[in-house]
Amino acid sequence: MRLFRLALAISLCLPALKAAACDDPAYATLVDSFQAGLDTITRREALPGAVAAFGLKDCPNAVAVAGFADLERRIPMPPDAKxxxxxxxxxxxxxxxxxxxxxxxxxxxxxxxxxxxxxxxxxxxxxxxxxxxxxxxxxxxxxxxxxxxxxxxxxxxxxxxxxxxxxxxxxxxxxxxxxxxxxxxxxxxxxxxxxxxxxxxxxxxxxxxxxxxxxxxxxxxxxxxxxxxxxxxDRLAIPGLASGYxxxxxxxxxxxxxxxxxxxxxxxxxxxxxxxxxNPLDLVSWAQRLYEGRAFKWDYLEWLRGSRNPIHGKRATAYGVGLFVYPTPFGEAYGHTGWFPGYTGSMLYFPASQLAVAFQTNTDRAGSPLDYALELAKVAMHSAVVEHDE
The missing domain is CATH 3.40.710.10 (DD-peptidase/beta-lactamase superfamily)
Structure with a gap:
């Protein structure tokens, strides 16, 4: 399936960052690679469908889609699925x-x-x-x-x-x-x-x-x-909700x-x-605002990242105020995973490179949504657009 980029974000009335520096072949290649990465995950894990998105500093947020919102009715997964x-x-x-x-x-x-x-x-x-x-x-x-x-x-x-x-x-x-x-x-x-x-x-x-x-x-x-x-x-009928398995x-x-x-x-x-x-587009925007200190008009980052409670023997090293702290090959990441019967997802933000990635699928029969988000983050980290310390 095609990747809907900035034009989609505008059509959905979503906020998108202006970024002339990303209007080049390297960014277009990254966008295509991100779509290919989601396609690979969806096929390999036999997911019904999935949506993923990423956002880079000074670049337009992008979204990829794969699979179906409803398997039985063969409804393709739309980029704005919930x-x-x-x-x-x-x-x-x-x-x-x-x-x-x-x-x-x-x-x-x-x-x-x-x-x-x-x-x-x-x-x-x-x-x-x-x-x-x-x-x-x-x-x-x-x-x-x-x-x-x-x-x-x-x-x-x-x-x-x-x-x-x-x-x-x-x-x-x-x-x-x-x-x-x-x-x-x-x-x-x-x-x-x-x-x-x-x-x-x-x-x-x-x-x-x-x-x-x-x-x-x-x-x-x-x-x-x-x-x-x-x-x-808060209701049974949620407009735009993908069918969950x-x-x-x-x-x-x-x-x-x-x-x-x-x-x-x-x-x-x-x-x-x-x-x-x-939806992952919203989650990417939320991660950028929240973890960059732009969610509210006051300086809350110390409150947010403070109060870390150490975690031993798990993927995360600590839990702060509504966030896990994950060690990754690309530096520390903040975020959260989610499970609900029929749905899983993950939202990650890498402060060293100011990259946000979100992934959601309409099944809970597969593997770790954290692993899927990290796999997609790797695509972005290895592009020519992002500068980061490994």
Missing amino acids: FLSGSIGKSFVAALVLDLAHDGYFSLDAKIEKWLGTEPWFDRLPNGHAITLRMLLNHSSGIPDHIYTAGFVSAILRKRYFGDPRVPFSPEELIAIVLGRVPRFPAGGGFQYTDTGYILLGLTIERATGRNYYDLLRERILSPLQLVLTVPA HRWLSPIPNKVTDEKGALLFHPQTEWTGGGLAT
């Missing part, structure tokens, strides 16, 4: 928390019991009375993750076969799964990735502001940055969308654990 972003959405949640803290709604070191302590379940929350917002942001709270519990799987099965999967779990229902459990470690004393912690962040945001999370996200991030391909995953042997259907493209179960269950449908 995918459920999974935990990539945590980068938006964390950024919003920073902006609200800057505006005085709370301190990152305030304990969440100030806003949630009167809830009837709060005393049973592991480490509840010691947890701060900063601990939730960098996964140092010690709270178990409800996603990886038998209780959550049982709840999904009950909803699918005896209830209505089109009705989302409430945040309180998800939190209830971990109540009374033993903490993974004392608050602030380690790393345990937990969606439950980000659900608690969502509740804290709404209690502290008296506002709806998605309304705040639109007002402070999505609208000002013109991220028009990023929308709340889930792994086998799961309580969730193998194809997660119906013949009209609507989801068979409600995505809002994820909420502030992710909670968005987006």
Whole structure:
């Protein structure tokens, strides 16, 4: 398939950087190589379809497409297709928390019991009375993750076969799964990735502001940055959503969308654990703005990159405020991966070369989206356009 470059970005009313220096054969070759790289990944991994994008300093952001948005109906993947972003959405949640803290709604070191302590379940929350917002942001709270519990799987099965999967779990229902459990470690004393912690962040945001999370996200991030391909995953029918293909042997259907493209179960269950449908073009633009200090009109980078929580024995070396820190052959990278039934993706930013790469596919049956994004980043890093230190 053809690669839609700057003309596509303009037609979609997306912000694009002006870059006369990139209007040369070297950049055109890079664009073609990037498309070829995505084609290779899609064929090799037998992906239904995929979209990938990249952005370089002073160059127009570019997007590549491959495969199908719906296999059964043989609908080609469009460049503006949306995918459920999974935990990539945590980068938006964390950024919003920073902006609200800057505006005085709370301190990152305030304990969440100030806003949630009167809830009837709060005393049973592991480490509840010691947890701060900063601990939730960098996964140092010690709270178990409800996603990886038998209780959550049982709840999904009950909803699918005896209830209505089109009705989302409430945040309180998800939190209830971990109540009374033993903490993974004392608050602030380690790393345990937990969606439950980000659900608690969502509740804290709404209690502290008296506002709806998605309304705040639109007002402070999505609208000002013109991220028009990023929308709340708060309904079954999300316009432009590619059909998702889930792994086998799961309580969730193998194809997660119906013949009209609507989801068979409600995505809002994820909420502030992710909670968005987006597109790699938007993710590249978001990574550039966020990690270059241009997402807000104040100097937040120290807040964002600080509070690093070390990670041992994993691909990443640390988790900051809504971001993983990855060691790569091209220097340190910031970003996040995402999984949602039927969808996976990855967003990376390399500060040494000011390169952003994003990849999303409409299946979770394949390999690591981080590896795919790194493979595509290598294409850009080895071009004649980018200057970098290896």
